[in-house]
Amino acid sequence: MASTGPILLAEDDDNDVFLLRRAFDKAGLADRLIVVRDGQEAIWYLNGQGAYADRNAHPWPEVLLLDLKMPRMDGFDVLKWLQRRRRSLQPLLVVVHTSSKLDTDLQRAFELGADAYWLKPLHFADLVRSVRALGERLREPPKRPAYTSARWVEERL
Numbered sequence: 736m737a738s739t740g741p742i743l744l745a746e747d748d749d750n751d752v753f754l755l756r757r758a759f760d761k762a763g764l765a766d767r768l769i770v771v772r773d774g775q776e777a778i779w780y781l782n783g784q785g786a787y788a789d790r791n792a793h794p795w796p797e798v799l800l801l802d803l804k805m806p807r808m809d810g811f812d813v814l815k816w817l818q819r820r821r822r823s824l825q826p827l828l829v830v831v832h833t834s835s836k837l838d839t840d841l842q843r844a845f846e847l848g849a850d851a852y853w854l855k856p857l858h859f860a861d862l863v864r865s866v867r868a869l870g871e872r873l874r875e876p877p878k879r880p881a882y883t884s885a886r887w888v889e890e891r892l
Contacts, residue, residue: 740797742869744770745777745813746832747805751855754862755800755832762866769796774808777801778816781824795825797873801849803833803840814847821848830869 742764746752752770759765771777777799780787787793799817803810810831817829830851831844841852856862 739767741769741794742767742798742800743777743780743796744768744800745772745774745805745810746770746800746802747772748802751802751832754859755866758859758862758866761863762870764866764870767797769793773805774801774810774813777813778808781817781827796827798828798830798869800830800832803831803835803844811843811847814844814849818848828872 742759744752744755746755756765756768756770759768769780771780779785780793781796781799783790783793799813801810801813810833814829814831817824817827828851829849830853831849832853832855833840834855835841836854844852853865856865
């Protein structure tokens with residue numbers, strides 16, 4: 736049975752938000768996408784604070800799609816926040832979506848608990864394929880694989 740929880744996107748770049756919205760639309764997941772503009776707002780949403788206090792209107796997300804380089808609070812800070820609270824939080828699949836090809840960023844993201852590391856694709860069709868794969872993954876039982884030492888990891892779902 737397919738899951739129906741929201742997918743929280745933490746992304747500050749308007750162009751990336753536009754492309755992701757289109758990709759989610761093509762993958763049939765547009766109605767599940769919720770956008771916040773930086774790491775601080777992502778934490779407010781996850782914590783149910785302020786404008787996000789009503790969990791009926793702002794339910795716990797099933798997936799966090801997280802950019803690393805954002806103003807105010809970056810993706811690494813969000814990963815650290817989640818890591819400190821992982822045991823007390825509901826399940827959450829964390830997918831880093833970034834343009835950073837640095838091995839250190841990839842390794843650090845996984846060490847801080849990311850489940851997947853997607854490089855922002857150069858082609859829209861690649862993004863749609865990744866989003867469709869995420870949709871398929873959400874239809875399967877949850878799993879947390881061991882860290883892989885592959886140089887470039889599109890996803891570790």
